[in-house]
Amino acid sequence: MPPHPHCHWRDSQAWKQLGLEMSTTSDEACKMYDAILTQVVNHFDDGALGGMAKCLERMTEADPNFVLGLAMKHSFNLQLIHHNYTHAQEVYHMMELSQQPHVKPWERKHAEATKLLSEGKFNDACSLWEDILLDHPKDLLSLKMLHEIYIINGNSCGLRDSIARVAPYWTPDMPHYGDMLAMYGFGLEETNMYDVARQKAQQAGCLNILILILTVFIENDTFVHLSHVLRKLGIMHALEINPYNAWATHCLAHVNEMTGNHKDGLAFMAETEANWNYTSLKSHNYWHWALYYHEMGDFESAAGLLDNQILPTMKETKSWFALTDAASLCFRLEAEDYDIGNRWPQFAEIAKDNKYNHVMPYADFNVALASLRGGDWESAQGMLEGLKKVVKNNEGDIARAYNEVTIPVIEATMAYEKGDFDRAVDILKPLKYQMYRMGGSHAQRDIFNNLTIHAGLRSKRPENQNFASQLLHTRKQLKVNSPLADRLLLGLATA
Numbered sequence: 001m002p003p004h005p006h007c008h009w010r011d012s013q014a015w016k017q018l019g020l021e022m023s024t025t026s027d028e029a030c031k032m033y034d035a036i037l038t039q040v041v042n043h044f045d046d047g048a049l050g051g052m053a054k055c056l057e058r059m060t061e062a063d064p065n066f067v068l069g070l071a072m073k074h075s076f077n078l079q080l081i082h083h084n085y086t087h088a089q090e091v092y093h094m095m096e097l098s099q100q101p102h103v104k105p106w107e108r109k110h111a112e113a114t115k116l117l118s119e120g121k122f123n124d125a126c127s128l129w130e131d132i133l134l135d136h137p138k139d140l141l142s143l144k145m146l147h148e149i150y151i152i153n154g155n156s157c158g159l160r161d162s163i164a165r166v167a168p169y170w171t172p173d174m175p176h177y178g179d180m181l182a183m184y185g186f187g188l189e190e191t192n193m194y195d196v197a198r199q200k201a202q203q204a205g206c207l208n209i210l211i212l213i214l215t216v217f218i219e220n221d222t223f224v225h226l227s228h229v230l231r232k233l234g235i236m237h238a239l240e241i242n243p244y245n246a247w248a249t250h251c252l253a254h255v256n257e258m259t260g261n262h263k264d265g266l267a268f269m270a271e272t273e274a275n276w277n278y279t280s281l282k283s284h285n286y287w288h289w290a291l292y293y294h295e296m297g298d299f300e301s302a303a304g305l306l307d308n309q310i311l312p313t314m315k316e317t318k319s320w321f322a323l324t325d326a327a328s329l330c331f332r333l334e335a336e337d338y339d340i341g342n343r344w345p346q347f348a349e350i351a352k353d354n355k356y357n358h359v360m361p362y363a364d365f366n367v368a369l370a371s372l373r374g375g376d377w378e379s380a381q382g383m384l385e386g387l388k389k390v391v392k393n394n395e396g397d398i399a400r401a402y403n404e405v406t407i408p409v410i411e412a413t414m415a416y417e418k419g420d421f422d423r424a425v426d427i428l429k430p431l432k433y434q435m436y437r438m439g440g441s442h443a444q445r446d447i448f449n450n451l452t453i454h455a456g457l458r459s460k461r462p463e464n465q466n467f468a469s470q471l472l473h474t475r476k477q478l479k480v481n482s483p484l485a486d487r488l489l490l491g492l493a494t495a
């Protein structure tokens, strides 16, 4: 495990100096709050601390009534929204605690936002986090929650502007300055501002030769102290000294993907692999790596990453996040007639376990896709029925997206599976400009582009083939360099 530049956890006085005064009198609770937040934004479990679970335990033991800590704990449990009675009871208890007079107003807002989130009211929760930032622009918890939810509901401008509005209040000597820059870079990338996105991400996580030398020749603790001194002196940007910023690396992976710099992307992922392959972004960054191979037509190399990294991570972690990476890659490869062999059955257990999640449309789609391609139509139908129940009960803001986009897209996928490509195109075509509501990034949502294109190419109707052709031309215009579009257009011309 590499050293993290920020590991001197802040006590209550340090948080107060930052303008984030907390109601707890326990320094241990404040420090563990810092430790948890640091691990979450850096996508890793710090083994030296016993990971996030141990830190949560220590925080709640130090102060069981720490409202802000409880709000953070429940907000990060996204998968428990909607359906979990125990979670709802805990949120209710947190709300009661938040009414005590000593609780600070910004902490109370966090509790209220967490309650709204637990009810699926994403938009209202985001409004509250945005409100907190008016008076507390250095509140990383609000920034992180907005970042998570704006990914879930596909709000690209929100991803960018939630950070842009507060970035001037942050200074390089703040411990999470680089994490803020990495999130900002991702928001800029998702709004097609690729040059400035690259700049922010490089500031946040560039691989600095000096630091490589330092990490080789000095002890970890010395490294941490020296990096702190360098930041204070303004000699280096905060996390220019942290090449392990997995979100910054991930942001650059996106920039290379969207700008068609696939060869640069391959080299960059190979150079930085050891900096992120122990984090929870492991399978996702390997997925980005495999996407370059797929776009370039090197299906064997993409399948190699699938077999050696992405699928094993999915099975080990049982994570729906890894499932989305693996399933969407399998589909892309198979759609171009690559023999996917016996890989789909490997999804069976995890797809079954996640068929009633219903938190993120993009994830639900991939679970349904994996079930269908694995031949488990019953699970896919179960997923569809579950989504219809969410719609019928009007469970939160996401219900509208499920009704108007997700359910039709899954039905189109079922039609595709049955070989009814005309019906698939008929469903997908009017949704062309609505796919952002499936959530995820542009690179993730490219699966819907792929689905529509391959349905069109397989259709017998000339207008559907023309539609696919024009989607490919669009792809070439946007990516500048798209070997995928070139080979599919060539195939169409020579058919």
Ligand SMILES: [Fe+2]
Pocket (backbone or CB within 6 Å): 250, 254, 284, 288, 441, 443
């Ligand atoms: Fe990504």
